[in-house]
Amino acid sequence: MAEIHMVYVSALLLAFFSQFQNAGLLSSPLVSLLIGTWVARNYQQKMKTGPFLSRVMKLFVYFHLVFTTGITFSYLVKKVVQGDESDFFLKFLEVKFGLNTTTDFITNFLLCQESFQVPGQDLFLRLTQASVLPFYLLVLTVCLLSTLQTIYRRLSGLPMKTNLKLEDGRIGEQPEVIYHVFHTLIFGGLALLFDGMKYLWTPYVCMFTAFGVCSPELWMTVFRWLKLKSIHPVVLSLILSTAVPTIIGFSLWREYCPRVLAELSEVQEFYDPDKVELISWIKSQAPAAAVFAGSPQLLGTVKLCSGATVTSLPLYTDIKLLRRTEDVVYDKGEVYSFSKHGRFCQEIKMNYSPYTNYFTRVFWNRSYHVYKVNSVISFQY
Known part of the structure; x- marks a missing residue:
């Protein structure tokens, strides 16, 4: 049992450092259960003695102690490390199973x-x-x-x-x-x-x-x-x-x-020349302070290959990265909706107003288009 615990702890440490020291892993259910199991094993002895009913009751007490200790540990870590937004995944599960409804962006983003x-x-x-x-x-x-x-x-x-x-x-x-x-x-x-x-x-x-x-x-x-x-x-x-x-x-x-x-x-050998061209442009032409927004999957490639700052990554356990995705869509509580102009990703490529008032295309090839958010917005129709 001790060897299994060491494997789990090693895997969690590896995930912690590989996910940019994501503090959310410190309150993960696996860590909580490991702590609860360790406490229960040290404080509950002689589980293999007594009649059948007594052993069953001891087993239920053992599970109760494990989960109670685990939930308490997780609650304390969330209060210390992550604050009020640490339970966003619990809210997601409630909506996923139909126990609740919400208009929260992150929850609906995960559901999509x-x-x-x-x-x-x-x-x-x-x-x-x-x-x-x-x-x-x-x-x-x-x-x-x-x-x-x-x-x-x-x-x-x-x-x-x-x-x-x-x-x-x-x-x-x-x-x-x-x-x-x-x-x-x-x-x-x-x-x-x-x-x-x-x-x-x-x-x-x-x-x-x-x-x-x-x-x-x-x-x-x-x-x-x-x-x-x-x-x-x-x-x-x-x-x-x-x-x-x-x-x-x-x-x-x-x-x-x-x-x-x-x-x-x-x-054939996989080679995406358009993506290679995009990464090369980011490395050579994009300003060092530029921040890129897009799909989490593409931004993961941009982050790994160029080191540029991105708004989101395909890490659904990081509340800060998810909030960055929300900031791209929301501005002061209002949603930029381009549905009446057609699909945004297609319409913006036409360089029609009102898109040109907000965005300027700085790079494009057959597969990718990069737009810069205008610092000064001009309304020309």
């Missing part, structure tokens, strides 16, 4: 991001066509049921084996299996809510499925439940742990390999 939308059915369709999702559900079901059996045995005070063998058929008693079962359940729940989580959940699904179908312990657990006697279960589990992944791999190779090779043969 594709990564925070509900994933489409094409994700699950592709996983099913690749034979990943059916086997994932099989592996998850077996491991989850075996894990629940293990939890029940521990709470009931039944003796636990220290040296597990293949013929025991208890895959749920392996600590790493228990950890990954609950981990994949959390990832899966988040992936059903946020489309951006598919980039973390999909590799995890493939890894977890590969572990299951290649594990003789999983097949042995199933045979123990079925009480198979016609064929020796150990031999059959070893055969299936080799045959099933081989059949899956061959079918995937036969179906997808020609298509992938054809696509790779057509892929």
Whole structure:
């Protein structure tokens, strides 16, 4: 357990420094849970003693202590570090789940991001066509049921084996299996809510499925439940742990390999001359004090390649960067709306009034147009 905590702490420190020392990470739920777990483990002892009901009550008290300590720690850190705007993501979740409505710019801005939308059915369709999702559900079901059996045995005070063998058929008693079962359940729940989580959940699904179908312990657990006697279960589990992944791999190779090779043969080296020209112009022609506004994805490239000051970055946990995005749209409480003139990004390229009153084009190529906000506004129609 201590090693897992060290991994989490190291990952948080790495994220803290890579995200420009984002203070919001200090009050993240992961830090709060780590603090709560550490406090609960040190102050609550003898959880494995007593009858079944007593152990269940101790378990509930343990979780209550963990979450209470974590919430208290998070609240105190938010008050000290971030102030009143530290709960913006909580407001976003309330609106996301339909518990509240708001006109707050940041909340609505996050709701418009594709990564925070509900994933489409094409994700699950592709996983099913690749034979990943059916086997994932099989592996998850077996491991989850075996894990629940293990939890029940521990709470009931039944003796636990220290040296597990293949013929025991208890895959749920392996600590790493228990950890990954609950981990994949959390990832899966988040992936059903946020489309951006598919980039973390999909590799995890493939890894977890590969572990299951290649594990003789999983097949042995199933045979123990079925009480198979016609064929020796150990031999059959070893055969299936080799045959099933081989059949899956061959079918995937036969179906997808020609298509992938054809696509790779057509892929050329990625080179965007328009973006390279834009970055070169920023480095050589743009004033050192210039501040660039635009989409967070493009500004992330501008920041990394040129070092120029930008109004926003694709970091949705930084309240200051999100407020910068709001400042681009709002001015003294009023919204600049160009809807009656058509789509702003297209209309401004025509250099028609009233756009020329506010903006002057200083750079353009086939893909990108850069406009400078006029310091002196002239009204000429």
